[in-house]
Amino acid sequence: MRIPFARNVRLVALAATTALTLTTLSACGGSSDSGGDSTSLEMWTFKQSHVGALRAAAEEFKKETGITVKIEAYTPDDAYTTKLQSSAKTGNLPDVLEVHSDGEDFVLGAAGVAADLQDEIPDSWSGRFQEAIKGSGTVTAQKFKESQAKDSTFKGVEQDQRFSVPLTAGTFGIVYANKRKLADAGITEAPATWEEFLDAVEATHHKDPKTGGISLGLKVKSTGLTWVLQPLAFAQLGKQAYWDLFGKDKATDFGSANGTKVLSMYDEITPYWMPGSQSLTIDEADQAFAQGKSAFAVGGTFTLAFLQQNGMKADDVLAFGLPAPKGGAVPDRALGPLALTGLSLTATSEQPENAKKWMEFLSGTDVAANFAKASADLPATELGADSAKVLGPALTSMMESFEGTEETTYDPSLNDFRPPGYDQDVAGEILTDLSPLGRETPAQTGAKLRGLNSDYWATQ
Amino acid sequence: MTAAPRPTTVGEAGSVGKGRTLPAGAADTAPGPGKRSWRGTFGGEALSGYLFVAPAVVLFAVMGLYTVGYGFLLSFASWNGFMPHWTWVGLDNYADLLWRSPIYAPRVRSAGLNTLWVMIAVPVLTVMVSFPLAVLLNRARRMQAVLRSVFFLPYVTSGIAVFFAWQYILQPDGAVNLLLGQLGLGSLQQPQGWLGNPDTALPTLIVVTVWSAVPVSMLLYLTGLQTIDRSLLEAAELDGAGWWRTNASVVWPLLRPITAIVVLLNLRDSLQGFQTFLVMTNGGPGDHTNVLGLEAYSLAFLKQLRPTLGLASALGWLLFAAALVLALINLRALRSKT
Numbered sequence: 001m002r003i004p005f006a007r008n009v010r011l012v013a014l015a016a017t018t019a020l021t022l023t024t025l026s027a028c029g030g031s032s033d034s035g036g037d038s039t040s041l042e043m044w045t046f047k048q049s050h051v052g053a054l055r056a057a058a059e060e061f062k063k064e065t066g067i068t069v070k071i072e073a074y075t076p077d078d079a080y081t082t083k084l085q086s087s088a089k090t091g092n093l094p095d096v097l098e099v100h101s102d103g104e105d106f107v108l109g110a111a112g113v114a115a116d117l118q119d120e121i122p123d124s125w126s127g128r129f130q131e132a133i134k135g136s137g138t139v140t141a142q143k144f145k146e147s148q149a150k151d152s153t154f155k156g157v158e159q160d161q162r163f164s165v166p167l168t169a170g171t172f173g174i175v176y177a178n179k180r181k182l183a184d185a186g187i188t189e190a191p192a193t194w195e196e197f198l199d200a201v202e203a204t205h206h207k208d209p210k211t212g213g214i215s216l217g218l219k220v221k222s223t224g225l226t227w228v229l230q231p232l233a234f235a236q237l238g239k240q241a242y243w244d245l246f247g248k249d250k251a252t253d254f255g256s257a258n259g260t261k262v263l264s265m266y267d268e269i270t271p272y273w274m275p276g277s278q279s280l281t282i283d284e285a286d287q288a289f290a291q292g293k294s295a296f297a298v299g300g301t302f303t304l305a306f307l308q309q310n311g312m313k314a315d316d317v318l319a320f321g322l323p324a325p326k327g328g329a330v331p332d333r334a335l336g337p338l339a340l341t342g343l344s345l346t347a348t349s350e351q352p353e354n355a356k357k358w359m360e361f362l363s364g365t366d367v368a369a370n371f372a373k374a375s376a377d378l379p380a381t382e383l384g385a386d387s388a389k390v391l392g393p394a395l396t397s398m399m400e401s402f403e404g405t406e407e408t409t410y411d412p413s414l415n416d417f418r419p420p421g422y423d424q425d426v427a428g429e430i431l432t433d434l435s436p437l438g439r440e441t442p443a444q445t446g447a448k449l450r451g452l453n454s455d456y457w458a459t460q
Numbered sequence: 461m462t463a464a465p466r467p468t469t470v471g472e473a474g475s476v477g478k479g480r481t482l483p484a485g486a487a488d489t490a491p492g493p494g495k496r497s498w499r500g501t502f503g504g505e506a507l508s509g510y511l512f513v514a515p516a517v518v519l520f521a522v523m524g525l526y527t528v529g530y531g532f533l534l535s536f537a538s539w540n541g542f543m544p545h546w547t548w549v550g551l552d553n554y555a556d557l558l559w560r561s562p563i564y565a566p567r568v569r570s571a572g573l574n575t576l577w578v579m580i581a582v583p584v585l586t587v588m589v590s591f592p593l594a595v596l597l598n599r600a601r602r603m604q605a606v607l608r609s610v611f612f613l614p615y616v617t618s619g620i621a622v623f624f625a626w627q628y629i630l631q632p633d634g635a636v637n638l639l640l641g642q643l644g645l646g647s648l649q650q651p652q653g654w655l656g657n658p659d660t661a662l663p664t665l666i667v668v669t670v671w672s673a674v675p676v677s678m679l680l681y682l683t684g685l686q687t688i689d690r691s692l693l694e695a696a697e698l699d700g701a702g703w704w705r706t707n708a709s710v711v712w713p714l715l716r717p718i719t720a721i722v723v724l725l726n727l728r729d730s731l732q733g734f735q736t737f738l739v740m741t742n743g744g745p746g747d748h749t750n751v752l753g754l755e756a757y758s759l760a761f762l763k764q765l766r767p768t769l770g771l772a773s774a775l776g777w778l779l780f781a782a783a784l785v786l787a788l789i790n791l792r793a794l795r796s797k798t
Contacts, residue, residue, distance in 0.1 A: 107765045113542060275651055278656050279741065432745055437658060439658070
């Protein structure tokens with residue numbers, strides 16, 4: 001005979017199990033919770049240093065429009081990318097994304113994740129940005145050509161489509177020096193040439209071999225290549241000869257005399273790396289510099305914000321663009337500014353008009369100035385005559401390194417001279433064996449880089 | 461706890477060799493052989509049974525079969541995780557990884573060689589450390605539970621945080637170099653850190669992997685040791701075998717099945733695991749500590765949105781095939797020796 005209670009227990013258990021299962025499964029789906037509220041937007045960023053500044057801007061925006069913007073950060077960059085991938089699959093994207101300009105935005109656009117803003121940005125909006133980057137986020141003829149390559153990450157975009165507007169600007173190859181350590185070594189001015197830079201490093205290293213070197217996050221494999229070797233090679237060889245290093249011609253590529261020459265110059269810093277730099281991430285290397293474990297750090301304009309987060313004051317550092325060699329082809333080489341991050345509107349946003357209002361609000365001169373102060377990052381907006389006052393001496397001196405002509409400016413955003421699909425990380429691994437590991441000579445490294453380039457060209 | 465009476469099994473005779481479980485008191489109403497009705501199969505008890513199982517089946521179908529099937533199909537496609545459509549490439553991903561691509565094949569070979577070293581060293585070292593440790597722990601008269609907990613600590617605390625802690629210990633100014641200096645063994649210090657020198661980075665990672673693998677292996681051995689019949693050990697003692705001889709000639713052979721399990725588990729982890737390598741070196745310096753699991757992860761998530769997810773999936777399936785072969789070999793070896 002059955003006891004009814006047992007049946008009830010079983011049914012309750014069954015119902016509970018089913019409910020739990022359905023709850024679990026329903027958690028796999030869902031959509032952005034900002035969509036239902038017409039006065040609430042959501043924005044994601046991968047820059048922790050931007051969160052405070054964006055939230056402050058969001059408060060101002062709410063006062064002006066009544067629209068709330070919720071800012072969420074997902075770091076590091078790889079985690080952000082993974083988050084975007086999974087959220088795009090599950091339809092859980094926010095309204096606005098901070099993206100890496102002229103790369104990630106195109107990928108998102110090609111995938112239908114980012115909305116096309118081609119006819120959405122009037123001159124009154126785009127005219128606020130710095131001249132060199134005002135078109136950032138647009139598929140230019142050159143970018144469209146890149147998109148046609150077999151392994152292009154943004155195959156499918158169309159020329160003149162626009163998938164982001166710039167938020168921050170800057171460049172790589174900025175050297176930060178610890179003023180106190182420089183003074184201890186008898187140095188009072190920023191080195192003007194590569195040779196002077198090496199002398200300065202030699203002096204600080206001689207003063208203290210353990211903490212007088214250069215830190216750079218070489219665990220991120222492409223940093224040595226893109227932040228030091230490439231701007232150095234451009235200055236030493238000139239634009240065309242620098243491009244030719246990545247070409248198919250063996251007379252001028254990395255395996256040639258030119259390649260050996262620039263690799264030998266890069267190798268000159270081998271004795272001065274901070275011990276263990278090859279095991280540090282970019283953040284760890286910058287932290288080491290902020291903690292006084294190195295006298296110099298190589299980074300970008302964005303590094304200052306991180307140093308400040310780690311207790312350094314802007315007055316503690318001397319910042320300058322990686323100097324060019326004295327006898328090089330471009331002794332007055334400039335470091336071209338590029339839009340580092342931008343704002344993309346997601347195609348799934350249920351409030352595109354409000355989202356665009358927010359994006360435009362961030363480009364306002366006052367808002368951008370406050371953003372720059374709060375984040376210690378260079379805004380994409382042209383700040384005009386007051387920029388030096390707003391940005392402070394460190395950021396202003398970095399901006400001075402931008403000043404050059406088309407021929408004398410190293411532009412890190414140009415890629416079309418490299419083989420399509422070229423992976424800088426793999427090249428960076430080869431370079432690590434030269435410096436800091438010292439396991440290969442410049443000529444051997446050049447031969448390996450030539451082989452790598454040939455392989456990439458061959459796969460096209 | 462249920463108040464229902466225990467079920468009884470009926471129908472042994474003439475029910476096509478399979479007993480059916482029915483509640484007590486229901487046996488007389490159960491349909492006979494060949495008379496199984498829809499109601500018997502799908503109604504009442506059976507239905508609630510199916511419903512109970514359904515959540516697990518649905519979960520497995522969604523989380524297991526779907527993802528496995530999805531991953532398998534992906535291995536024949538090119539995709540970057542964002543594009544609306546996959547590009548079918550057939551077996552190209554497998555061919556590119558194994559021999560065809562001048563970009564990917566050499567990397568897979570180099571990572572494969574590093575993985576092979578890890579697969580040899582980790583199981584061997586884990587057995588070499590965990591078996592003696594278990595034997596010693598088994599003999600401990602006092603504080604056995606405390607010691608067992610202490611030795612199990614690495615497993616409980618294993619995770620990203622521990623690997624970061626190891627990183628600090630192994631830095632140029634970390635605890636290992638400091639200790640060596642204090643002990644007057646400065647010549648053994650690594651000026652670039654233990655992870656910064658390509659000659660020491662892989663062995664160091666192997667040691668860290670062994671450190672995190674020993675606790676479970678030691679517990680398995682300990683469990684095995686406690687199941688050994690004491691009379692066997694006493695007989696060995698009576699025959700004049702000392703401690704060493706008893707362990708080498710009696711205990712070790714008796715624990716061979718445990719050794720097989722320990723080796724198999726560690727082989728699988730060495731083949732597919734990559735967390736330690738990702739956190740501590742990211743395959744560096746250069747590519748000197750790149751392993752196959754890390755290469756698959758890197759192809760999936762660290763290629764700046766290139767369409768390499770299919771390659772990552774193909775590499776994952778190749779690793780699965782290798783793990784399957786290893787498991788079969790291990791199973792065969794286990795059967796033939798026990």
